[in-house]
Amino acid sequence: MTHVLSIRDLNVEFTDRGKLTNRPVRGIDLDVSAGEILGLVGETGCGKSLTGLAALGILPRGARRTGQVTIGNDPLQDSSEPGGSVAIVFQNPGTAFNPVFTLGRQLSDVLARHRQISRAEGKAEIIRHLSLVGLPDPERVYRSYPHQLSGGMLQRAMIAMALLRQPRLLILDEPTTALDVTVARQILVLIDELRHKFGFGVLLISHNLGIIRDVCDRVAVLYAGRVIETGPVEAVMNNPRHPYTRGLLDALPAGRTHGQRLNAISGTVPGNLLSLTGCAFRNRCSHAVTDCSLTDPLLTETGPHQAVACLQEGEL
Amino acid sequence: MTNVLTLEKIVKTFPHHRRVFTAVDDVSLSIKEGTVYGLVGESGSGKSTLARCAMQLMRPTSGRAIFEGHDLGKLGPKALRTIRSRMGIVLQNPVASLNPRMTIGASVAEPLLAHTALKGQALQTRINNLLDEVGLGAGHAHRLPHQLSGGQCQRVGIARALATSPRLLILDEPTSALDVSVQAQILNLLQDLQQQKGLTYLLISHDLDVVRYLSDEVAVMKTGKIVESGPAERIFTDPQHDYTRRLLEAAPGRGRPELADSHALPTLTTQGSD
Amino acid sequence: MSPTTQISAPTGSGPAGEQATLKPIKLLKQTLGRDRLAAVGAMIIVLVVILAVFGQWLAPFPDQGMGATNASARNLAPNALNWLGTDQLGRDVLSRIIMGANPALTISAVVVAAAALIGIPLGAVAGYRGGWLDEALMRVTEIFQAFPPLLLAMVTVAILGPSLTNAGIALAISWWPWYARLVRAEAKSLRERSYVEAARAMGIPQLLIISRHVLRNCMTPILVQATVDIGTVILAAGSLAFIGLGTQPPLPDWGLMVAEGRGLIFSSWWIATFPGLAIFLAVLGFNLLGDSLRDLLDPRQVKR
Numbered sequence: 060m061t062h063v064l065s066i067r068d069l070n071v072e073f074t075d076r077g078k079l080t081n082r083p084v085r086g087i088d089l090d091v092s093a094g095e096i097l098g099l100v101g102e103t104g105c106g107k108s109l110t111g112l113a114a115l116g117i118l119p120r121g122a123r124r125t126g127q128v129t130i131g132n133d134p135l136q137d138s139s140e141p142g143g144s145v146a147i148v149f150q151n152p153g154t155a156f157n158p159v160f161t162l163g164r165q166l167s168d169v170l171a172r173h174r175q176i177s178r179a180e181g182k183a184e185i186i187r188h189l190s191l192v193g194l195p196d197p198e199r200v201y202r203s204y205p206h207q208l209s210g211g212m213l214q215r216a217m218i219a220m221a222l223l224r225q226p227r228l229l230i231l232d233e234p235t236t237a238l239d240v241t242v243a244r245q246i247l248v249l250i251d252e253l254r255h256k257f258g259f260g261v262l263l264i265s266h267n268l269g270i271i272r273d274v275c276d277r278v279a280v281l282y283a284g285r286v287i288e289t290g291p292v293e294a295v296m297n298n299p300r301h302p303y304t305r306g307l308l309d310a311l312p313a314g315r316t317h318g319q320r321l322n323a324i325s326g327t328v329p330g331n332l333l334s335l336t337g338c339a340f341r342n343r344c345s346h347a348v349t350d351c352s353l354t355d356p357l358l359t360e361t362g363p364h365q366a367v368a369c370l371q372e373g374e375l
Numbered sequence: 376m377t378n379v380l381t382l383e384k385i386v387k388t389f390p391h392h393r394r395v396f397t398a399v400d401d402v403s404l405s406i407k408e409g410t411v412y413g414l415v416g417e418s419g420s421g422k423s424t425l426a427r428c429a430m431q432l433m434r435p436t437s438g439r440a441i442f443e444g445h446d447l448g449k450l451g452p453k454a455l456r457t458i459r460s461r462m463g464i465v466l467q468n469p470v471a472s473l474n475p476r477m478t479i480g481a482s483v484a485e486p487l488l489a490h491t492a493l494k495g496q497a498l499q500t501r502i503n504n505l506l507d508e509v510g511l512g513a514g515h516a517h518r519l520p521h522q523l524s525g526g527q528c529q530r531v532g533i534a535r536a537l538a539t540s541p542r543l544l545i546l547d548e549p550t551s552a553l554d555v556s557v558q559a560q561i562l563n564l565l566q567d568l569q570q571q572k573g574l575t576y577l578l579i580s581h582d583l584d585v586v587r588y589l590s591d592e593v594a595v596m597k598t599g600k601i602v603e604s605g606p607a608e609r610i611f612t613d614p615q616h617d618y619t620r621r622l623l624e625a626a627p628g629r630g631r632p633e634l635a636d637s638h639a640l641p642t643l644t645t646q647g648s649d
Numbered sequence: 650m651s652p653t654t655q656i657s658a659p660t661g662s663g664p665a666g667e668q669a670t671l672k673p674i675k676l677l678k679q680t681l682g683r684d685r686l687a688a689v690g691a692m693i694i695v696l697v698v699i700l701a702v703f704g705q706w707l708a709p710f711p712d713q714g715m716g717a718t719n720a721s722a723r724n725l726a727p728n729a730l731n732w733l734g735t736d737q738l739g740r741d742v743l744s745r746i747i748m749g750a751n752p753a754l755t756i757s758a759v760v761v762a763a764a765a766l767i768g769i770p771l772g773a774v775a776g777y778r779g780g781w782l783d784e785a786l787m788r789v790t791e792i793f794q795a796f797p798p799l800l801l802a803m804v805t806v807a808i809l810g811p812s813l814t815n816a817g818i819a820l821a822i823s824w825w826p827w828y829a830r831l832v833r834a835e836a837k838s839l840r841e842r843s844y845v846e847a848a849r850a851m852g853i854p855q856l857l858i859i860s861r862h863v864l865r866n867c868m869t870p871i872l873v874q875a876t877v878d879i880g881t882v883i884l885a886a887g888s889l890a891f892i893g894l895g896t897q898p899p900l901p902d903w904g905l906m907v908a909e910g911r912g913l914i915f916s917s918w919w920i921a922t923f924p925g926l927a928i929f930l931a932v933l934g935f936n937l938l939g940d941s942l943r944d945l946l947d948p949r950q951v952k953r
Contacts, residue, residue, distance in 0.1 A: 102554035103525075239417035240581065244625040266554060269627025310559035312588035313628055316608065317411070317566055321588075323559035327524065430850055459852030471843040476865050485861075486851045535847075545850075 061131070063144075063227045063260035064091040064114060069126035071109050071118065082332050084109050085284035086126070088358065091228060091260040096250070098271035098292065099264045101281035102307075104328050107264045110281070111230045114262065115145050131227050146221035150233035152213035156205040162216055163201035170223050188219040193249055211242035218249065222257070229254070230262045235270055247274045268311065272296050277364065280304050283339035284332055286358055290365035300367040302344045338370065346371045378405045378441075379543050379575045385428050385438035387421075398424040399435070400599035406543070406592075411569060411576040413590030413607065415583060415622070420596040422579045426545055429577065430462060431455060443542065460490035463536030467548035469528035473520040479506075479531050480516030486538045505534040509564060526557035533564065537572075545577045550585060562588060583626045587611050595619050684944075690937025697931050700750035707747055713740040714748035716899025724917045734919035736910065738899075742919060746927050749901040753931065756817045757882040761875050763821040768828025769864070769871065775829070776836025777859050786833065790826035798823055799888060806894040813902070816886055816895040824878070831874060835867035842866075869946040873939050880935030887928050903928050 071084035084106040091097045099107045113124050116135045128135040130144045149155050156165055166185045170176065176184065182201070189197035192215040205213060214234065221229055231250065235243035251274055254261050265271055271278055272292060279289040280301065288301040299305045309322040326343035329335060337352040338344070344351070348371070356368045387399040399421045406412040416422045428435040431447045440447045445458060466472040473482050483502050487493050493501055503513035509530040520528055529549065536544055549565065550558040566589065569576060580586050586593060587607055594604035595618065603616040614620045700707065708714045709732075719739030727734040733742040775786040793801065805819035839845060839862070848858045887904025889895035896902035898909070903924040910921030 102556060240583075240627070241417065241621060241625040243627070267627055268555065272628050307555055310556050311584065311628075312559070312562060313584040315588050317589055317591075320566070321559040321563055323563055324556040327526075432846065432850055456852035456854065459850065462850070464847060464850040466843050466847060468843055472847050474844045474862055474866070477861075485848070485853065489851065489853050489857075532847075535851075539851075 061093050062090045062129075063093050063131055064089075064262060065127070065129040066090070066110070066114065067127040069110065069113055069124065069128065071106070071113055072123045072125070073121050074123060075121065079333065083284050084113065085332060087281075087284070087286055089279050089286060089289070091262055093227070093260050094254055094258045095277065096254060096261040096263055096275045098275035098278040099262060099281060100266065100268060100271050100278055102266055102328070104283075105281040106284040107266075107281050108232055111147065111232050111262060111264050114228070114230060115147055144224075144227040145230065146224045146226040146228075147230040147232065148214070148217045148221050148234050151237050152210055152217050153205070153237070155217055156213065158205050161202055161204055162208075166201075166216070166220050166223060169220050173224050185219070185223070188222055189216065191222070192216070192219045192253075193245070194219075209242075210238050211245065214238060214242075214246055215249065218246075218253070222253070226259055228260050228262065230264070232264045233266070234263070236265075236267070243270070244273075250274060268296070268307065269313070280307070283328060283335070285339065285368065286366075287340070287368045288366070289358070290362070294362075294365060300361060300365075300372055301369050302346055302371075303340050306343075338368075377408050379408050379443060380406045380429060380577065381439075381441040382425070382429055383439045383441065385425060385435045385440065387424050387428050387433065388436045397599050399428060401438075402596075402599070402601055403438075404594055404601065404604065406575055406577060408542075408575055409573045410591040411578055411589050413578045413580065413586035413593040414596060415580060415586045415593060416596035417581055417622075419598065421599040422596045423547060425596070426547055426577060426579050430459075430464065430545060457490070460486065460539040461542050463539070463541040463544045465529070465532045465536050465544065465546045465549045468552050469525050469532055470520050470523075472532050473528060475520055478517050478519060479511075479523070482520075482531060483516075483535045483538055486535060490539050501538070505538055506531075508537070508568070509534045510560075524557075525553050526560060529553065529557075529561055530564065533561075533568070537568070541574075543575045543577065545579075547579045548581070549578070551580065551582060558585075565589065583611070583623065584628075595622065684941050686937045687941030687945075690934045690939075690941065693930055693934025694938055697750055697754060697934065700747050701754040702751075704748045704751050708741075708744035710741040710744040711748065714744035714901055716740070716901070718899075724913070724920075726917070727919055733923045734917070736906070736920045737913065737917070742906075742923055745901040745906060746903065746924055749903045749906065749924070749927070752813055752896060752900070753883045753886065753903060754879075756813055756820075756886050757879045760817050760820045760824060760882045760886075761878045764824035764878075765828050765871065765875060767821075768825040768830075769832050771825075772829035772832030773836050773859050773864055776833035777840055777855075777863055779837070783833070786829060790830050793823065793826040794830075796823070799885065802885065802889060803892075803894055806889065811894045811897060813886075813890075813896045813900075816889045819889075820882055820885055824882070828871070828874070831870060832864075832867060835870060836863050839863045839866055869943060872946060873942045876939035876942055877936050880932035880939075883931050883935075884928055 066087055066089050069084055069087040070082060072079055073081045073083070083104070087106070087110055089097065099110060101107045109118070109122070112118050114128055114135070116128070118124055133144075156162065163182070163185060167181055170181050170185060186197045186201060189200050194200050194212060194215050200208065200212065200216065208216070235246055238246065247270060250261060263271065263275055275292045277290065278292045278295050279286045280295070280303065281287070282303050288295060288299065288304045295304065296308065299308055303324070306322065306324040310324060312321060315321065324343055329339055329342070332339070337354060338347070338356055341347040341351040350370055354370060356370045358366045358368045359372065360366050361372060382402060382404050385399055385402045386397070389396045389398060402425055404412070414422045414425065424433065427433045429440050431440060434448065442458065443461065447455065447458070450458065473479070480502050483505055484498060487498060487501060502516060506513050506515060511527060511530050511534070515523065515527070523531070546565070550561050553561060562585065565576070568574060576589070578586060578589055590607040592604070593607045593610045594601045595610065595616065596602070597618050603610065603614065603619045610619065611623065614623060705711045705714070713719060717740070719735070722731070722735050722739040724737055725731055725735040731741045731743065733746065735741055736745070771786055775783045801823045802816070802819035805822055806815050809815040809818065836859070845858060845862050848862055886895055887902070887907070890902045890904035891908045893908070896905050898905060906924035907921045910917070910924070914921050
């Protein structure tokens, strides 16, 4: 089985004038196979977006990455430009495009940087991609400015732009958060269709458990910079093993009505991850024992392609 | 049971280039005391505009908003300001809804200073009580908004909205900007407060699960009109209108898209309606 | 009644009960420590202020500073007695520069304050309310701004008669539109903010909304502009004096001194050069500090 993305022991550190100030990603391992959609789910501050950026090789200023990131068979080089085999689609399609240039122009720029191709052929290729992502009248979209298109159409155009790079890995960072539910659904259906068609791997980053469930094959749950549970999506969603995953699923209002209180996870995410000992979740966990504050649980296999990082795993 | 808020044939239009854009198209509804009325719809449905017309933050082009028996459109500025003490609003972005240069305590004090005669120690006590009620210690009063998390800021927003003991609370996407676990905390809080104080809520959201969880009555809006309304449970278990059904089907978490779905070209809305 | 899910500890690290607001002095020191240019600017300004306040005791020859002549010591190059030399009337250049600080700083501070006091309220109300009030303000400021900046001041002084005071009045008249437009733009954008909408929804009176929510949140650009403007006005006042429309001789004024020394620039270069340098340094100082003020005044500087 070929992995299009292989991450081992990824750490992202922030420094301020030489001094270490934070480590929002603390040793992440994950793999994405060709043709597979892996969901990376977690709440604000869990490090999921940074992981996505690290996989691209682009990190914000002051951030430093350690660990291995391999795309296909090539280890990732750090540079200001993401490698050609990886493409990313961001959350807000409205601001991802330059408002003063037509979409055609912007897509041509991407194509030109990626392939040696004549202008006429390039335009044809772009039109083909625009229709591939389900945009009706791609000729018109080619000539349009971003403000003339709706959010859903822009998001499709972004996906087309990503596909022009012929990626082996497509990273989507909150791709549907800014969209209406009906449009979001269409986008997810499109992603599903495209990965079957082209065979690239997908890393879908989101805080929305619902869309993860709808479209992902496997899921990795992040908490405080670590993967604390991973496995096939139905298995994890129906039978979560880690107390945090359980808490998260329990907190959803889906299917509940007033009269039933939601099981909110008490407490908050620890602020300073540098001085953390033991399990990061222990202060909020109802199953914590003394050992949890001393030992940092490692991700251990609990079944085929399933793993949990919890000392109490097996007892619960 | 009395109606706290009644909207009669509200229409709101905006001039748009040389034409007119109708955001709210002849909407009528009533909210009974002590109930939660959920207004659900996608962007462009007009739900936020309707809420603002209900509070007279925008003047409706035509139609009436009747709150506690008063026709809001007929009130003079001073009377309208006084009536506002009987309404509270909680906005979507918790941090942005607070003045970044005012402490939490000052933000909560603002409506009290405007509408009550409380000062000094009595004022401070009331502020502390409000902060306690929403689950924030009184020790937070001297902090600034950027020092608090999103969930904490939203609690402040709720405390501020409740400061003058209003009858009606308008909640505009109160949890959309919050994480799942924080959302659960806030929803619990909102529910507790509603039951304890017998408050009336007008809840606006695009999140069907949240609306279903909190609401007694629900209205579904699309391009300025209410397409379906009724008791919450009925709307969600037995939707009558096609649009309501489509919304429910598209809601995330229902499972993998059907194979049939994925091979048909999805229908696209024309520009501008997203 | 028990509160739901009590939040026990504030987020973020640090000792319990950490202070919410860093004391202004500490914040100032922190910023100046990091930003060398700001520190330089601050030092220059402090120097100018000291000279302005204590000038008459610091100047070696205060009467010459005020204009007393000394025929025997004309056009002396910088020497042990006169560190910056003497001018064509024998007056000590250093003393004149020191004593010129006071009028320069005073007139600039007054002009900027007056311009701000007129422009800010007009801009705030017009920007917030919009409508015909806004349109009217825009047209009026456009008329003022259509004149080249110094031209309007020159015309005013020509009408009122040349003196430092009249130069001040003229400059204030030319300057207020910029503040009005600055605040008007800020008010227009702040009007859409969530917290302003919340205030309207709570029934807060409009004037309070404007002062508490709008003005308070545009103080930063105003203060930054005002700081830089003090430097600019020093230059403008000096320019007016240079062409004879400001301070009249024999009073000390940096611009006037440059004018007086202009003819002798190749023989007695010190007469015009040092006052020119004084203007340059003063403007530089205010510019440097003004730039750094932006960061200093950001409420998010207060650590979590």
